[in-house]
Amino acid sequence: MKGKLYVIGTGPGSDDLISGRALKAIEESSVIAGYGVYTDLIAHKIEGKEIITTPMKQEVARCEKALEVAKSGKIVSLISSGDAGVYGMAGLIYEIAGNDDIDIEVIPGISAVLAAAARLGAPLTHDFAVISLSDLLTPWEKIEKRLKNAAEAEFIIAIYNPSSKKRADYLRKACEIMKPYISDDTICGYVRNCERDEEEIGTLTFKELFDFQADMFTLIIIGNSTTKLINKKMVTPRGYKGI
């Protein structure tokens, strides 16, 4: 019997932002694999199912186990929060599976950047770039180049993993790189624990962002030169005329 592996993004955290397709796949699966924080978020939906979890930084082992179980003929859902294809496990699953004969289906989800944008208002309604400041898997020089080029070309910039205990000064370093291209009063926004308990939302200027204390659960959005605050919401005009 051929097994099946669903790679699922369950959205930012709230139950009602999971798609029907993801819910159906989870229901259909006898085995659920995922980092504990993510399986906990949907604990009430996976009661009675076999759970495979591995600690953080053991992503490869987690994917290998999920694939192994699927190959034995079971239906397995590997879950991530947000979208499994955005800094998620989808790529790794294909890399490990290689040319193995196994049915893999990626089910998209509402990524953190889209969820955070909606909470802030409408900051992303123009060309945007998504950059992670984590240099665990990417050389810092590449991250620097992306920050510089994105700022210079006036992209709206969404920043994942702006900071962690080991990288306390990374957001400030990133701001320094973008400084020549972004004016001090440019509107920025942050969402911490988006759509989860203790959610925090706020806006600030680019100048204030230098000293902002972010953590790994924070997503930052830096507006472009046209972004403005309207009734406390962060809004980037699309450019429609006549208003």
Next chain:
Amino acid sequence: MKGKLYVIGTGPGSDDLISGRALKAIEESSVIAGYGVYTDLIAHKIEGKEIITTPMKQEVARCEKALEVAKSGKIVSLISSGDAGVYGMAGLIYEIAGNDDIDIEVIPGISAVLAAAARLGAPLTHDFAVISLSDLLTPWEKIEKRLKNAAEAEFIIAIYNPSSKKRADYLRKACEIMKPYISDDTICGYVRNCERDEEEIGTLTFKELFDFQADMFTLIIIGNSTTKLINKKMVTPRGYKGI
């Protein structure tokens, strides 16, 4: 009575990729506003409700009407496909509403870029940029600069609106701009009519992209230098070691 305006992204097209929150808001609304193509996609969910549609390019009028009806005390859902905050109506609604006392809530959705990525495999698992080639609302020089800078900094690049009847050669023009920074054999992918009838999915090289016939229902994803084809899927490695 204070009205309410939901600004909703209903995802790429399939019913089962709409979030529960969006479905609940639509159910709660007595009035649905949207471009006809979008309201048609969810026609079976909005039977019996008052519908406000305006033709394409009358986005301002559509938003004004939706706001006016909401102000009269009704619950209104303004719907877009994908995510309402990505090249959608969310920004325009806030701009028109200004400081008016009206309750506006943006409900995020699965944007076209995320849906197309999932169909292609896992192309977006690293830093990416989203660029629209439509110069209706953006000067072409800005689009050129964004293409150049994104390609030079090795972003994965998602292209919305790659072509239309009036702009038949825009995708080729965009490729010419990126050519100095992207090698001929870089893996690219396209999805036409993503998650809708007559969906078409394929991969090709950057060199082949120059002559690719895209239309306004096509989304293009250009990989970075590490993107590869694995079992016919487009995959960008995240960079995990040991595999």
